[in-house]
Amino acid sequence: MDRSLVEQAQRGDREAFQALAFAVSDRLFATAHRILRDFDAAGDALQGALVRIWRDLASLRDPDRFEAWAHQALVHACHDQLRRERRSTAAFRIVDTDSVVDDPAGAVTNREEVERAFRRLNADQRAVIVLQYYRELSLPEIAELLQVPLGTVRSRAHYAKRVLRAAIEADARPAIVENVQ
Amino acid sequence: MTVERDADRRLRAWISDGADRAPERFVWAALAEIERQPQRPAWRLVLDGWALRLRPAAGILAAAAIVLVVLDAGLPLIVPNVGPGAAERDLTLAELQAVVLWEDTMPAGWTLDNLVTNGDQVRLIPIRSMTDTELQALAVPDGYLGGRYADFSGPDSVFMSWGTVFARDLDAAAAMPFYEREMATAAGWGLGPGTGFELGDGGFIYEGPTTRLMGDPGEPVPARIYLWRHGNVLLAMAGWFAYNPVELDAVAAGMDQRAKTLAREAR
Numbered sequence A: 001m002d003r004s005l006v007e008q009a010q011r012g013d014r015e016a017f018q019a020l021a022f023a024v025s026d027r028l029f030a031t032a033h034r035i036l037r038d039f040d041a042a043g044d045a046l047q048g049a050l051v052r053i054w055r056d057l058a059s060l061r062d063p064d065r066f067e068a069w070a071h072q073a074l075v076h077a078c079h080d081q082l083r084r085e086r087r088s089t090a091a092f093r094i095v096d097t098d099s100v101v102d103d104p105a106g107a108v109t110n111r112e113e114v115e116r117a118f119r120r121l122n123a124d125q126r127a128v129i130v131l132q133y134y135r136e137l138s139l140p141e142i143a144e145l146l147q148v149p150l151g152t153v154r155s156r157a158h159y160a161k162r163v164l165r166a167a168i169e170a171d172a173r174p175a176i177v178e179n180v181q
Numbered sequence B: 001m002t003v004e005r006d007a008d009r010r011l012r013a014w015i016s017d018g019a020d021r022a023p024e025r026f027v028w029a030a031l032a033e034i035e036r037q038p039q040r041p042a043w044r045l046v047l048d049g050w051a052l053r054l055r056p057a058a059g060i061l062a063a064a065a066i067v068l069v070v071l072d073a074g075l076p077l078i079v080p081n082v083g084p085g086a087a088e089r090d091l092t093l094a095e096l097q098a099v100v101l102w103e104d105t106m107p108a109g110w111t112l113d114n115l116v117t118n119g120d121q122v123r124l125i126p127i128r129s130m131t132d133t134e135l136q137a138l139a140v141p142d143g144y145l146g147g148r149y150a151d152f153s154g155p156d157s158v159f160m161s162w163g164t165v166f167a168r169d170l171d172a173a174a175a176m177p178f179y180e181r182e183m184a185t186a187a188g189w190g191l192g193p194g195t196g197f198e199l200g201d202g203g204f205i206y207e208g209p210t211t212r213l214m215g216d217p218g219e220p221v222p223a224r225i226y227l228w229r230h231g232n233v234l235l236a237m238a239g240w241f242a243y244n245p246v247e248l249d250a251v252a253a254g255m256d257q258r259a260k261t262l263a264r265e266a267r
Helices: A003-010 A014-036 A039-059 A063-089 A111-119 A123-133 A139-146 A150-180 B002-016 B024-035 B042-078 B132-137 B169-184 B245-263
Strands: B111-116 B144-153 B157-166 B195-197 B203-210 B221-230 B233-241
Touching: A003 A014, A003 A039, A003 A063, A014 A039, A014 A063, A014 A123, A014 B024, A039 A063, A039 B024, A063 A123, A063 A139, A111 A150, A111 B002, A123 A139, A123 A150, A123 B002, A139 A150, A150 B002, B157 B169, B157 B245, B169 B203, B169 B221, B169 B233, B221 B245, B233 B245
Parallel strands: none
Antiparallel strands: B111 B144, B144 B157, B157 B233, B195 B203, B203 B221, B221 B233
């Protein structure tokens, strides 16, 4: 990320911020989509995060950390989005799983089980999983990004993985049994 | 272990599936929104973060404040009221709302940025000489009932209006030297001895460069802070950066006048 662009945006330069926003929006959106599992909700979270990033940009002390800091704002926005969604519908929207299944190895044949398990997680737990498995961050890096203690991240990751692995293993069980036989 | 690795691989495969391109309409919508949205000054964010850190202690202290309010309600039966003048009574916490600057009393061209009504936070806001841990441990002044704080932005300045209410004017008078030291000493705002001025029961104007606007020492910025007592209320009004001293004089006088008017009304 261009440090000088961040510094210009910090001084209130809207054009510089526009360039920054387009530079990071794909990565932020991809993360939001995986946390929220909904295209429009991810778009709303991206929009909310960009506004938050602009508003609070002056507080970013190290411009080189812009992208990590932007992800922090995005996780907050996902949190808000999930809260709003829960309030308004009291249930998650159902993702059209047929349209997203692309699993050439046949590793996960029934994704609904995993999808449902993931939706049982709260925003913090989802964020840790997405940052670890999609953004490939280590747990200490996630703790720094989210500004929470490492122990908290470990416990969120542990709980979330237990839930998800149970779902994945339940899906995989027939295949394993077949191999044993 | 193999099963665990396999589950990890499946999880990774599952999670990698999803959209990777942000539709531009969401970015443009955000950019349209920020056209109407000013950036928040860094000092504002420092205050917010600091207030959040204080939150765990807030519940206990709020309960203590409620006890004090209850005590205050019964106090006139026990202790004779000692006001700044025979015609004035003590102000209540609720009345502070009309004294501390607000949108309907702020000068033209100012914008209201923030309001804090949590009394535990309000009493600590002017303190610069202590660490977070020391602030958490700082005893509540005798008779403290609560406070109100609002901050504002002008074209090239930021402003703060602050008020705290005590059970008696004696309590307010006893708490005043602590805040005076905070303004004057190098560990606090570092503004040196104040100049006496005649508002309410008297107070001081502190003026000069301060490095402590954002808590930790930073670039020096011009500051002008009024601190005074009106009966059982401590009041402060402050401006930083390119403030207009004449305008600040008028704002502080307005706060004091509103306190005086209320104190002369029957409860």
